[in-house]
């Protein structure tokens with residue numbers, strides 16, 4: 001028997017969302033998540049994945065994953081702290097530390113999980129966290145879980161950060177104070193002002209935490225935003241995901257050895273959730289090795305990103321101020337944005353509309369994620385479709 005209260009809650013809220021056109025319908029893929037995808041039997045140029053380097057379908061990674069399955073099976077069998085740590089996990093973590101230029105690293109089951117794990121292992125109710133207002137949902141949830149006082153900072157506003165850091169330090173209420181930020185903000189493609197953040201952190205003795213989910217594999221010749229600014233020894237927590245440019249799934253923290261040692265005994269997803277599968281670990285390790293050996297894919301990603309930006313800009317679209325390959329196409333009105341994305345889809349481009357409340361009201365955009373796997377022909381075709389739909393709908 002189903003609870004009446006639950007039924008009522010679900011019906012009312014689902015109807016409300018559907019009535020407002022905000023209920024997200026998911027389109028399953030019938031193909032790999034590559035540069036061209038198949039949905040409902042139709043091929044579409046894919047500008048929506050985080051598979052920045054095309055590694056999710058790379059033959060070398062597939063081979064590494066298949067080999068690991070042959071050797072170790074499909075599951076790790078336990079949590080890391082019991083006996084779910086395979087030698088493969090240790091090798092991946094050593095590789096990650098090398099990749100991030102840190103003493104040590106620890107892997108988790110996802111980037112989301114990583115923020116659940118790391119923040120609350122160090123921060124508690126007697127502490128404060130200065131958090132950029134546009135930080136990722138998993139950072140927000142990780143901060144909440146810690147029970148520390150969360151102090152919202154205006155997006156990339158260094159005056160606001162400085163004032164709030166000063167106030168938090170001088171009020172004497174907090175044992176520890178952390179500043180936490182995305183490395184790259186995924187809605188606009190802008191980069192955190194890490195040199196200034198580090199300066200403020202040094203002045204007020206703040207713990208520094210950078211979640212570089214969208215920066216790793218992209219900035220700093222692939223090593224990420226912290227490396228891009230040459231600040232590897234100044235950031236306490238470098239968070240990364242294995243799910244975006246790396247092409248697999250998982251997350252990690254890279255930092256000093258004593259920090260990682262602490263996370264191994266205190267971070268709950270490490271202690272209470274089964275470790276990454278052998279296939280994921282082997283594929284991720286291969287991926288990092290490829291990134292460290294060559295910048296070829298990284299260069300191609302930037303080339304494609306710049307090509308798409310130039311094409312859309314020349315047509316008269318507002319592409320914002322992205323500093324990375326992420327290319328928003330800002331339409332403005334929410335329903336116009338959704339209609340625009342739908343028309344692109346009908347014409348053969350898969351690019352998602354992102355609207356309020358994910359981005360501020362009136363700044364609805366179709367967000368494009370070009371990758372290293374796109375060919376010039378695919379991008380030309382996408383730009384031509386943008387032109388057709390843009391003119392038809394009076395956006396350009």
Ligand SMILES: *Cc1c(COP(=O)(O)O)cnc(C)c1O
Nearest residue numbers: 110111112136138211213241243
């Ligand atoms: C995508 C993202 C995550 C989540 O990573 P997953 O590995 O997909 O769980 C965490 N933080 C930021 C900033 C992200 O962009």
